[in-house]
Amino acid sequence: MATVDECRQALHDLAAKLAANAEARGRLDLDRTLACRVTDLDTAFHARISGGLLVDIADGDDPKAKIALIAGGDDLIALIQGKLDVTRAIASRQVTVKANPFDLLKLRKLL
Incomplete structure (x- = not known):
């Protein structure tokens, strides 16, 4: 079972991966708040997606976030590592993403 620290580190790893790939992929025209809710650990993180980068990662939920990613800790880590x-x-409903349909289309470019 994943820990809160492992989930936090996975988000920071994702941010580094997106930053490294930003030039090859081109900038993504998306500026949204993101909440990442880890259901089995009863914790959450929030950040901002800006120009294809994940920035300002912090502990705690953002109930007003425009995009919400909801998953168990192990699923979140597997998703970020590319294993899921x-x-x-x-x-299969292992992961839930709440966002408007246009944002979902843009998010596909990040993953």
Whole structure:
């Protein structure tokens, strides 16, 4: 079972991965707040997606976030590490993403 620290580190790893790939992928025109809720650990993180980068990662939920990612700790880590396919995870309800449909289309470019 994943820990809060492992989930936090996974988000920071994702931020570093996005930053490293930003130039090759081009900038993503998306500026939204993100809440990442880890259900089995009863914890949450929040951040901002800006220009294809994940910035300002902090502990705590943001109930007004425009995008919410909801998953168990192990699923979150597997998703970020690329061991869990995002489409299958959403289809099987291992992971839930709450966002408007246009944001979801843009988010696909990040993953």
